[in-house]
Amino acid sequence: MKATTHRLFHVLALGAIASGLHAQDFYLNTTSARSQAVGGVYIPSSSGALDALATNPAGLSTLTSRTLDLSVTSVFARGSFSNSVNQNVPLQNSPGVMPYGAFGTPIGHSRFTIGVGLVPELMSVSDWKYVDAPGVAGATYGLQTQKSAILSARSVAGVSYSLNRAVSVGASIGFDYNKNTLEAPYIFQSHPALAGLKTLLDLHTTGVGRNYSVGILASPSKKVQFGAAWKSRTVIDSDGTATGNIGAQLDAAGLAARPDFAYSARVRNVFPQSVIGHILWQVDNRWNLAFQTNWVNWKDAFVTLPVALTNGTNADINGLLGTNTLNDGVPLHWKDQFSFHGGVERLVTENVSVRGGFAHSNSPVPNSTLSPLTAAIMKDQLTTGLGIRRGRVRYDLGYGFGFQAHQSVGQSGLLSGEYSNSRVGIGTQALTFNTSFQF
Numbered sequence: 001m002k003a004t005t006h007r008l009f010h011v012l013a014l015g016a017i018a019s020g021l022h023a024q025d026f027y028l029n030t031t032s033a034r035s036q037a038v039g040g041v042y043i044p045s046s047s048g049a050l051d052a053l054a055t056n057p058a059g060l061s062t063l064t065s066r067t068l069d070l071s072v073t074s075v076f077a078r079g080s081f082s083n084s085v086n087q088n089v090p091l092q093n094s095p096g097v098m099p100y101g102a103f104g105t106p107i108g109h110s111r112f113t114i115g116v117g118l119v120p121e122l123m124s125v126s127d128w129k130y131v132d133a134p135g136v137a138g139a140t141y142g143l144q145t146q147k148s149a150i151l152s153a154r155s156v157a158g159v160s161y162s163l164n165r166a167v168s169v170g171a172s173i174g175f176d177y178n179k180n181t182l183e184a185p186y187i188f189q190s191h192p193a194l195a196g197l198k199t200l201l202d203l204h205t206t207g208v209g210r211n212y213s214v215g216i217l218a219s220p221s222k223k224v225q226f227g228a229a230w231k232s233r234t235v236i237d238s239d240g241t242a243t244g245n246i247g248a249q250l251d252a253a254g255l256a257a258r259p260d261f262a263y264s265a266r267v268r269n270v271f272p273q274s275v276i277g278h279i280l281w282q283v284d285n286r287w288n289l290a291f292q293t294n295w296v297n298w299k300d301a302f303v304t305l306p307v308a309l310t311n312g313t314n315a316d317i318n319g320l321l322g323t324n325t326l327n328d329g330v331p332l333h334w335k336d337q338f339s340f341h342g343g344v345e346r347l348v349t350e351n352v353s354v355r356g357g358f359a360h361s362n363s364p365v366p367n368s369t370l371s372p373l374t375a376a377i378m379k380d381q382l383t384t385g386l387g388i389r390r391g392r393v394r395y396d397l398g399y400g401f402g403f404q405a406h407q408s409v410g411q412s413g414l415l416s417g418e419y420s421n422s423r424v425g426i427g428t429q430a431l432t433f434n435t436s437f438q439f
Contacts, residue, residue, distance in 0.1 A: 030055050031100065031119050032071055033434035036398030037385020038343025039357025041290040042278050044217060044225065047394050047436035049104035053117045053156045055276060056215035056229035057170030060113040060160035066105040068437045073098045076429040078404060081130060081372045083422035089130040111162040121152040121176055122271060126373050132185045133418040136196045139252035141185045144200070148373040149181040150269065168217045173210070178236045180205045180267050184373065189415055190329045193321055196416040199246035205267045207238030226279040233301055234271040241265055242309055257316035263309035263326070272301035288345040295338055298364040302334035331413060332374070337364040343383070353387040363405065368413030375424045379405045396434040402427050
Protein backbone atom coordinates (compact mmCIF):
# COMPACT_ATOMS: atom_id res chain seq x y z
CA MET A 1 0.00 0.00 0.00
CA LYS A 2 2.83 2.39 0.89
CA ALA A 3 4.60 1.67 -2.42
CA THR A 4 1.37 2.33 -4.34
CA THR A 5 0.92 5.68 -2.55
CA HIS A 6 4.48 6.65 -3.40
CA ARG A 7 3.96 5.79 -7.08
CA LEU A 8 0.73 7.79 -7.22
CA PHE A 9 2.46 10.78 -5.68
CA HIS A 10 5.38 10.66 -8.10
CA VAL A 11 2.92 10.60 -11.03
CA LEU A 12 1.16 13.62 -9.51
CA ALA A 13 4.39 15.49 -8.79
CA LEU A 14 5.95 14.91 -12.22
CA GLY A 15 6.67 18.27 -13.74
CA ALA A 16 5.74 20.42 -10.74
CA ILE A 17 7.68 23.60 -11.40
CA ALA A 18 8.39 27.15 -10.32
CA SER A 19 6.93 28.38 -7.04
CA GLY A 20 3.42 27.03 -7.26
CA LEU A 21 1.00 25.25 -9.53
CA HIS A 22 -1.19 28.28 -10.25
CA ALA A 23 0.13 31.79 -9.87
CA GLN A 24 -2.82 32.98 -7.79
CA ASP A 25 -1.84 30.78 -4.82
CA PHE A 26 1.31 29.08 -3.59
CA TYR A 27 -0.79 26.86 -1.30
CA LEU A 28 -3.39 25.28 -3.60
CA ASN A 29 -7.07 25.71 -2.74
CA THR A 30 -8.77 25.08 -6.09
CA THR A 31 -7.71 22.64 -8.77
CA SER A 32 -10.11 22.38 -11.72
CA ALA A 33 -9.86 24.00 -15.15
CA ARG A 34 -13.17 25.81 -14.60
CA SER A 35 -11.90 27.36 -11.38
CA GLN A 36 -8.62 28.35 -12.98
CA ALA A 37 -10.45 30.02 -15.87
CA VAL A 38 -12.44 32.29 -13.50
CA GLY A 39 -9.43 33.53 -11.55
CA GLY A 40 -9.25 30.68 -9.04
CA VAL A 41 -12.80 31.00 -7.68
CA TYR A 42 -14.59 27.85 -6.57
CA ILE A 43 -17.96 27.49 -8.36
CA PRO A 44 -19.99 24.57 -6.98
CA SER A 45 -21.53 22.45 -9.72
CA SER A 46 -23.33 19.16 -10.31
CA SER A 47 -20.14 17.62 -11.78
CA GLY A 48 -17.44 19.35 -9.69
CA ALA A 49 -16.09 16.70 -7.30
CA LEU A 50 -12.47 17.88 -7.52
CA ASP A 51 -12.93 21.43 -6.28
CA ALA A 52 -15.39 20.36 -3.61
CA LEU A 53 -12.77 18.07 -2.06
CA ALA A 54 -9.97 20.59 -2.53
CA THR A 55 -11.88 23.72 -1.44
CA ASN A 56 -15.20 23.25 0.36
CA PRO A 57 -16.50 19.75 1.18
CA ALA A 58 -20.03 21.11 1.57
CA GLY A 59 -19.99 21.50 -2.22
CA LEU A 60 -20.28 17.72 -2.58
CA SER A 61 -24.01 18.21 -1.97
CA THR A 62 -24.34 19.83 -5.40
CA LEU A 63 -23.45 16.54 -7.13
CA THR A 64 -26.58 15.08 -8.72
CA SER A 65 -25.18 11.65 -9.66
CA ARG A 66 -22.03 9.56 -9.52
CA THR A 67 -19.23 11.75 -10.89
CA LEU A 68 -15.69 11.00 -12.00
CA ASP A 69 -13.68 14.22 -12.24
CA LEU A 70 -10.26 14.05 -13.92
CA SER A 71 -7.76 16.82 -14.54
CA VAL A 72 -4.31 17.38 -16.01
CA THR A 73 -2.20 20.52 -15.76
CA SER A 74 0.88 21.72 -17.60
CA VAL A 75 2.88 24.54 -16.04
CA PHE A 76 5.50 26.82 -17.60
CA ALA A 77 7.78 28.97 -15.48
CA ARG A 78 10.17 31.83 -16.07
CA GLY A 79 12.41 33.68 -13.66
CA SER A 80 15.65 35.53 -13.09
CA PHE A 81 18.12 36.02 -10.24
CA SER A 82 20.82 38.62 -9.67
CA ASN A 83 23.26 39.19 -6.80
CA SER A 84 26.87 40.29 -6.32
CA VAL A 85 28.28 37.58 -8.61
CA ASN A 86 25.31 36.75 -10.89
CA GLN A 87 23.37 38.85 -13.35
CA ASN A 88 19.88 37.85 -14.56
CA VAL A 89 20.45 34.11 -14.26
CA PRO A 90 17.39 32.31 -15.72
CA LEU A 91 15.25 29.71 -14.00
CA GLN A 92 16.09 26.20 -15.25
CA ASN A 93 12.63 24.62 -14.95
CA SER A 94 11.06 22.85 -17.93
CA PRO A 95 7.33 22.37 -18.64
CA GLY A 96 5.74 19.33 -17.03
CA VAL A 97 2.42 17.52 -16.82
CA MET A 98 0.52 16.73 -13.63
CA PRO A 99 -2.63 14.50 -13.41
CA TYR A 100 -5.10 14.21 -10.51
CA GLY A 101 -8.74 13.30 -9.95
CA ALA A 102 -11.74 12.66 -7.70
CA PHE A 103 -14.93 10.64 -7.46
CA GLY A 104 -18.17 11.67 -5.73
CA THR A 105 -21.63 10.21 -5.37
CA PRO A 106 -24.90 10.87 -3.52
CA ILE A 107 -25.82 8.09 -1.06
CA GLY A 108 -29.11 6.70 -2.36
CA HIS A 109 -32.02 8.98 -1.53
CA SER A 110 -30.41 10.24 1.66
CA ARG A 111 -29.11 13.73 2.32
CA PHE A 112 -25.49 12.53 2.30
CA THR A 113 -22.93 12.76 -0.49
CA ILE A 114 -19.41 11.34 -0.28
CA GLY A 115 -16.24 11.83 -2.29
CA VAL A 116 -12.63 10.63 -2.50
CA GLY A 117 -9.74 12.00 -4.48
CA LEU A 118 -6.07 12.82 -4.92
CA VAL A 119 -5.36 16.53 -5.29
CA PRO A 120 -2.21 18.68 -5.28
CA GLU A 121 -1.70 20.52 -2.00
CA LEU A 122 1.58 22.41 -2.26
CA MET A 123 3.97 22.40 -5.18
CA SER A 124 7.15 24.42 -4.94
CA VAL A 125 10.13 23.57 -7.14
CA SER A 126 12.94 26.05 -7.77
CA ASP A 127 15.73 24.90 -10.08
CA TRP A 128 18.61 27.30 -10.78
CA LYS A 129 22.26 27.16 -11.78
CA TYR A 130 24.37 30.10 -10.61
CA VAL A 131 27.67 30.96 -8.98
CA ASP A 132 27.85 30.52 -5.22
CA ALA A 133 28.78 33.92 -3.74
CA PRO A 134 31.76 33.97 -1.32
CA GLY A 135 30.80 33.53 2.32
CA VAL A 136 32.73 33.18 5.58
CA ALA A 137 36.51 33.31 4.93
CA GLY A 138 35.72 33.69 1.21
CA ALA A 139 34.46 30.11 0.87
CA THR A 140 32.66 29.44 -2.42
CA TYR A 141 31.62 26.32 -4.28
CA GLY A 142 31.63 28.05 -7.67
CA LEU A 143 29.00 27.35 -10.31
CA GLN A 144 26.44 25.01 -8.77
CA THR A 145 22.95 23.64 -9.32
CA GLN A 146 20.72 25.27 -6.72
CA LYS A 147 17.54 23.25 -6.40
CA SER A 148 14.85 23.03 -3.72
CA ALA A 149 11.48 21.30 -3.75
CA ILE A 150 8.59 20.99 -1.32
CA LEU A 151 5.92 18.79 -2.88
CA SER A 152 2.73 17.65 -1.22
CA ALA A 153 -0.26 15.68 -2.53
CA ARG A 154 -3.45 15.19 -0.52
CA SER A 155 -5.38 11.93 -0.47
CA VAL A 156 -8.76 13.13 0.74
CA ALA A 157 -12.15 11.70 1.69
CA GLY A 158 -15.13 13.97 2.31
CA VAL A 159 -18.82 13.90 3.18
CA SER A 160 -21.55 16.51 2.94
CA TYR A 161 -25.04 16.69 4.41
CA SER A 162 -27.94 18.75 3.09
CA LEU A 163 -29.68 20.38 6.05
CA ASN A 164 -32.38 21.55 3.65
CA ARG A 165 -32.61 22.65 0.02
CA ALA A 166 -30.75 25.87 0.78
CA VAL A 167 -27.97 24.88 3.21
CA SER A 168 -25.35 22.12 3.20
CA VAL A 169 -22.43 21.37 5.48
CA GLY A 170 -19.42 19.16 4.88
CA ALA A 171 -16.20 17.81 6.32
CA SER A 172 -13.14 16.01 5.00
CA ILE A 173 -10.00 14.30 6.22
CA GLY A 174 -6.80 14.37 4.22
CA PHE A 175 -3.45 12.63 4.35
CA ASP A 176 -0.63 14.68 2.85
CA TYR A 177 2.31 12.86 1.35
CA ASN A 178 5.28 15.24 1.43
CA LYS A 179 8.61 15.08 -0.41
CA ASN A 180 11.47 17.52 0.26
CA THR A 181 14.60 18.01 -1.81
CA LEU A 182 17.55 20.36 -1.39
CA GLU A 183 20.59 20.29 -3.68
CA ALA A 184 22.61 23.43 -3.04
CA PRO A 185 25.34 25.06 -0.96
CA TYR A 186 23.67 25.05 2.46
CA ILE A 187 24.49 27.82 4.94
CA PHE A 188 24.08 26.80 8.57
CA GLN A 189 21.88 29.34 10.34
CA SER A 190 21.46 28.42 14.00
CA HIS A 191 23.92 25.67 14.94
CA PRO A 192 26.17 27.24 17.63
CA ALA A 193 29.44 25.95 16.14
CA LEU A 194 28.60 26.11 12.41
CA ALA A 195 26.38 29.20 12.01
CA GLY A 196 27.42 31.09 8.87
CA LEU A 197 29.53 28.24 7.46
CA LYS A 198 28.35 26.37 4.38
CA THR A 199 28.57 23.00 2.74
CA LEU A 200 27.37 21.33 -0.41
CA LEU A 201 24.25 19.42 0.62
CA ASP A 202 22.07 16.84 -1.11
CA LEU A 203 19.01 16.20 1.09
CA HIS A 204 15.95 14.05 0.37
CA THR A 205 13.14 13.28 2.83
CA THR A 206 9.55 12.01 2.67
CA GLY A 207 6.73 11.89 5.20
CA VAL A 208 2.96 11.88 5.79
CA GLY A 209 0.76 14.25 7.79
CA ARG A 210 -2.97 14.61 8.47
CA ASN A 211 -5.38 17.53 8.13
CA TYR A 212 -9.09 18.29 8.23
CA SER A 213 -11.51 20.70 6.63
CA VAL A 214 -15.08 21.81 7.25
CA GLY A 215 -17.36 23.97 5.15
CA ILE A 216 -20.82 25.38 4.59
CA LEU A 217 -22.69 26.20 1.38
CA ALA A 218 -25.88 28.27 1.30
CA SER A 219 -28.27 29.43 -1.41
CA PRO A 220 -30.53 32.17 0.00
CA SER A 221 -32.08 32.56 -3.48
CA LYS A 222 -31.92 30.90 -6.89
CA LYS A 223 -29.51 33.57 -8.08
CA VAL A 224 -27.06 33.77 -5.16
CA GLN A 225 -24.93 31.08 -3.60
CA PHE A 226 -22.15 31.55 -1.08
CA GLY A 227 -19.91 29.39 1.03
CA ALA A 228 -17.02 29.32 3.45
CA ALA A 229 -14.48 26.68 4.44
CA TRP A 230 -11.64 26.16 6.89
CA LYS A 231 -8.75 23.76 6.54
CA SER A 232 -6.50 22.83 9.46
CA ARG A 233 -2.74 23.08 9.44
CA THR A 234 -0.65 20.00 8.65
CA VAL A 235 2.47 18.94 10.54
CA ILE A 236 4.75 16.50 8.72
CA ASP A 237 7.95 14.96 10.04
CA SER A 238 9.73 13.64 6.96
CA ASP A 239 12.73 11.32 7.09
CA GLY A 240 15.50 10.50 4.65
CA THR A 241 19.18 11.07 3.97
CA ALA A 242 21.61 13.95 3.65
CA THR A 243 25.01 13.72 1.95
CA GLY A 244 27.47 16.41 1.03
CA ASN A 245 30.95 17.86 0.96
CA ILE A 246 32.25 20.71 3.14
CA GLY A 247 35.68 20.84 1.48
CA ALA A 248 35.62 24.46 0.25
CA GLN A 249 34.69 25.77 3.70
CA LEU A 250 37.35 23.63 5.42
CA ASP A 251 40.01 24.85 2.99
CA ALA A 252 38.98 28.50 3.47
CA ALA A 253 39.19 28.09 7.25
CA GLY A 254 42.55 26.29 7.06
CA LEU A 255 41.22 23.06 8.59
CA ALA A 256 42.44 19.62 7.52
CA ALA A 257 39.66 17.05 7.67
CA ARG A 258 37.86 14.56 5.47
CA PRO A 259 35.24 16.69 3.65
CA ASP A 260 32.51 14.24 2.58
CA PHE A 261 29.74 13.18 4.95
CA ALA A 262 26.42 11.33 5.23
CA TYR A 263 23.65 11.64 7.82
CA SER A 264 20.15 10.44 8.50
CA ALA A 265 17.89 13.48 8.01
CA ARG A 266 14.58 14.69 9.42
CA VAL A 267 12.75 17.82 8.25
CA ARG A 268 9.62 19.16 9.95
CA ASN A 269 7.23 20.96 7.61
CA VAL A 270 4.21 22.84 8.92
CA PHE A 271 1.66 23.64 6.21
CA PRO A 272 -0.73 26.44 7.21
CA GLN A 273 -4.39 26.57 8.11
CA SER A 274 -6.54 28.51 5.64
CA VAL A 275 -9.98 30.09 5.35
CA ILE A 276 -11.88 30.63 2.12
CA GLY A 277 -15.05 32.60 1.38
CA HIS A 278 -16.74 32.45 -2.05
CA ILE A 279 -19.90 33.77 -3.66
CA LEU A 280 -21.65 33.11 -6.98
CA TRP A 281 -24.19 35.49 -8.47
CA GLN A 282 -26.27 34.27 -11.40
CA VAL A 283 -27.06 37.58 -13.04
CA ASP A 284 -29.41 35.97 -15.59
CA ASN A 285 -29.65 32.75 -17.58
CA ARG A 286 -26.38 33.47 -19.38
CA TRP A 287 -24.10 35.40 -16.99
CA ASN A 288 -22.42 34.27 -13.76
CA LEU A 289 -20.19 36.44 -11.60
CA ALA A 290 -17.98 34.80 -8.96
CA PHE A 291 -15.76 36.15 -6.20
CA GLN A 292 -13.50 34.58 -3.59
CA THR A 293 -11.06 35.65 -0.92
CA ASN A 294 -8.46 33.38 0.74
CA TRP A 295 -6.49 33.75 3.96
CA VAL A 296 -3.46 31.50 4.44
CA ASN A 297 -1.83 31.53 7.88
CA TRP A 298 1.83 31.35 6.82
CA LYS A 299 2.82 33.51 9.81
CA ASP A 300 2.28 30.63 12.23
CA ALA A 301 3.47 27.89 9.86
CA PHE A 302 6.62 28.96 7.99
CA VAL A 303 8.49 30.44 10.96
CA THR A 304 11.55 28.20 10.90
CA LEU A 305 12.35 25.08 8.92
CA PRO A 306 13.99 22.67 11.42
CA VAL A 307 16.57 20.26 9.99
CA ALA A 308 17.95 17.44 12.16
CA LEU A 309 20.95 15.39 10.99
CA THR A 310 21.88 12.26 12.96
CA ASN A 311 24.22 9.27 12.71
CA GLY A 312 27.00 11.18 10.95
CA THR A 313 29.53 8.94 9.19
CA ASN A 314 32.52 11.32 9.04
CA ALA A 315 34.74 10.67 12.06
CA ASP A 316 36.77 13.85 11.46
CA ILE A 317 33.69 16.10 11.53
CA ASN A 318 32.24 14.18 14.47
CA GLY A 319 35.51 14.71 16.33
CA LEU A 320 35.65 18.46 15.57
CA LEU A 321 32.06 18.93 16.79
CA GLY A 322 32.13 16.34 19.55
CA THR A 323 28.95 14.71 18.26
CA ASN A 324 27.54 12.83 15.27
CA THR A 325 24.33 14.91 15.40
CA LEU A 326 23.61 18.35 13.92
CA ASN A 327 20.47 20.42 14.54
CA ASP A 328 19.87 23.54 12.49
CA GLY A 329 16.92 25.76 11.62
CA VAL A 330 16.42 27.90 8.53
CA PRO A 331 14.58 31.15 9.39
CA LEU A 332 11.56 31.86 7.19
CA HIS A 333 9.28 34.32 9.05
CA TRP A 334 6.69 34.34 6.29
CA LYS A 335 3.70 36.67 6.48
CA ASP A 336 0.03 35.75 6.22
CA GLN A 337 -1.21 35.75 2.65
CA PHE A 338 -4.45 37.30 1.45
CA SER A 339 -5.66 36.71 -2.08
CA PHE A 340 -8.63 38.09 -3.97
CA HIS A 341 -10.22 36.42 -6.97
CA GLY A 342 -12.91 37.46 -9.41
CA GLY A 343 -14.31 35.79 -12.48
CA VAL A 344 -17.08 35.89 -15.06
CA GLU A 345 -18.73 33.06 -16.97
CA ARG A 346 -21.03 33.45 -19.97
CA LEU A 347 -23.18 30.73 -21.47
CA VAL A 348 -22.77 31.25 -25.25
CA THR A 349 -25.05 28.36 -26.20
CA GLU A 350 -26.86 25.76 -24.15
CA ASN A 351 -23.68 23.65 -23.99
CA VAL A 352 -20.78 26.10 -24.42
CA SER A 353 -19.43 28.59 -21.85
CA VAL A 354 -16.59 31.12 -22.02
CA ARG A 355 -14.79 32.40 -18.92
CA GLY A 356 -12.34 34.98 -17.68
CA GLY A 357 -10.90 36.19 -14.41
CA PHE A 358 -8.23 37.94 -12.38
CA ALA A 359 -6.44 37.10 -9.12
CA HIS A 360 -4.25 39.20 -6.83
CA SER A 361 -2.33 38.27 -3.68
CA ASN A 362 0.41 39.67 -1.52
CA SER A 363 3.81 37.97 -1.36
CA PRO A 364 4.15 36.01 1.90
CA VAL A 365 7.97 36.01 1.73
CA PRO A 366 9.73 38.85 3.60
CA ASN A 367 12.74 40.47 1.98
CA SER A 368 14.91 39.46 4.94
CA THR A 369 14.67 35.71 4.21
CA LEU A 370 14.10 35.76 0.45
CA SER A 371 16.32 33.61 -1.75
CA PRO A 372 15.78 32.08 -5.21
CA LEU A 373 14.97 28.80 -3.43
CA THR A 374 12.00 30.30 -1.50
CA ALA A 375 10.66 32.80 -4.03
CA ALA A 376 6.89 32.28 -3.73
CA ILE A 377 6.32 35.90 -4.75
CA MET A 378 3.66 35.68 -7.50
CA LYS A 379 1.05 38.43 -7.20
CA ASP A 380 -1.20 38.95 -10.24
CA GLN A 381 -2.75 36.61 -12.79
CA LEU A 382 -5.12 36.89 -15.74
CA THR A 383 -7.15 33.82 -16.66
CA THR A 384 -9.47 32.58 -19.38
CA GLY A 385 -11.09 29.35 -20.45
CA LEU A 386 -13.82 27.39 -22.19
CA GLY A 387 -16.39 24.80 -21.11
CA ILE A 388 -18.29 22.33 -23.33
CA ARG A 389 -20.98 19.88 -22.26
CA ARG A 390 -21.90 16.86 -24.37
CA GLY A 391 -24.64 14.85 -22.72
CA ARG A 392 -23.35 13.64 -19.33
CA VAL A 393 -19.73 14.56 -20.09
CA ARG A 394 -18.23 17.99 -19.48
CA TYR A 395 -14.92 19.28 -20.88
CA ASP A 396 -13.20 22.35 -19.46
CA LEU A 397 -10.03 24.17 -20.46
CA GLY A 398 -8.38 26.84 -18.31
CA TYR A 399 -5.36 29.06 -18.91
CA GLY A 400 -3.62 31.38 -16.47
CA PHE A 401 -0.88 33.92 -17.12
CA GLY A 402 1.00 35.02 -14.02
CA PHE A 403 2.79 38.31 -14.50
CA GLN A 404 6.43 38.15 -13.45
CA ALA A 405 6.77 39.55 -9.94
CA HIS A 406 10.07 40.93 -8.62
CA GLN A 407 11.33 41.29 -5.10
CA SER A 408 14.63 42.78 -3.94
CA VAL A 409 16.77 42.19 -0.86
CA GLY A 410 18.90 44.88 0.74
CA GLN A 411 20.49 43.49 3.88
CA SER A 412 19.60 39.80 4.06
CA GLY A 413 18.66 38.26 7.38
CA LEU A 414 20.22 34.98 6.24
CA LEU A 415 23.81 34.21 7.22
CA SER A 416 26.35 35.11 5.84
CA GLY A 417 25.32 37.79 3.39
CA GLU A 418 25.33 35.82 0.11
CA TYR A 419 21.79 37.02 -0.64
CA SER A 420 22.26 40.65 0.35
CA ASN A 421 21.69 43.11 -2.53
CA SER A 422 19.95 40.45 -4.62
CA ARG A 423 16.83 40.46 -6.82
CA VAL A 424 14.49 37.61 -7.79
CA GLY A 425 11.77 37.53 -10.44
CA ILE A 426 9.20 34.73 -10.92
CA GLY A 427 6.32 34.28 -13.36
CA THR A 428 4.21 31.31 -14.47
CA GLN A 429 1.76 30.14 -17.08
CA ALA A 430 -0.58 27.19 -16.52
CA LEU A 431 -2.85 25.25 -18.87
CA THR A 432 -5.39 22.86 -17.33
CA PHE A 433 -7.75 20.39 -18.98
CA ASN A 434 -10.64 18.88 -17.02
CA THR A 435 -13.21 16.27 -17.91
CA SER A 436 -16.15 15.10 -15.75
CA PHE A 437 -18.26 12.00 -16.34
CA GLN A 438 -21.69 11.59 -14.73
CA PHE A 439 -23.21 8.13 -14.67
